[in-house]
Amino acid sequence: MPQIAGLGHVGIYATDLMKMRDFYTRVMGLQIADEDLEQRRMVFLSSDPVGEHHEFVLMEGRVTTDDAKVIQQISFRVPSIQDMRDYKARIDAESVTIDRIVSHGNAFGMYFFDPEGNRIELYYKTGFPVPQPHGDPLDLERSDDELLSEAMELLHTNR
Numbered sequence: 001m002p003q004i005a006g007l008g009h010v011g012i013y014a015t016d017l018m019k020m021r022d023f024y025t026r027v028m029g030l031q032i033a034d035e036d037l038e039q040r041r042m043v044f045l046s047s048d049p050v051g052e053h054h055e056f057v058l059m060e061g062r063v064t065t066d067d068a069k070v071i072q073q074i075s076f077r078v079p080s081i082q083d084m085r086d087y088k089a090r091i092d093a094e095s096v097t098i099d100r101i102v103s104h105g106n107a108f109g110m111y112f113f114d115p116e117g118n119r120i121e122l123y124y125k126t127g128f129p130v131p132q133p134h135g136d137p138l139d140l141e142r143s144d145d146e147l148l149s150e151a152m153e154l155l156h157t158n159r
Contacts, residue, residue, distance in 0.1 A: 105130025
């Protein structure tokens with residue numbers, strides 16, 4: 001059976017991204033690992049950006065109606081690419097729709113929604129420091145070596 005290796009990071013929607021960015025950096029002491037304030041309106045935060053690229057993500061887009069979106073995603077790290085494949089089979093067997101499977105360069109992520117509509121990500125860390133946000137479609141049918149080689153190539157194209 002595949003196993004969860006731990007909680008990877010949490011992302012939340014924010015109404016005032018800059019106010020939240022200020023609070024989590026200035027008051028809470030998190031460091032900005034990467035951000036896209038122009039297009040995606042995202043801030044990637046970490047207590048140790050070298051050891052863990054991001055542990056917390058802020059993304060503009062909080063809705064303040066009865067349908068409030070509070071959780072952007074809940075991410076769980078898996079210890080191997082094979083665990084991602086095994087989880088994909090289990091998720092498919094539950095008839096849960098997988099939203100997307102992508103290479104972020106620094107990680108491979110698989111996204112889907114829990115029964116209450118919360119976005120879940122299972123991810124495998126590649127160890128390559130590729131700037132974020134980044135996301136190319138990923139085919140888990142390919143070999144580990146092929147997937148990792150492609151992720152490593154992103155280091156050269158994104159520098």
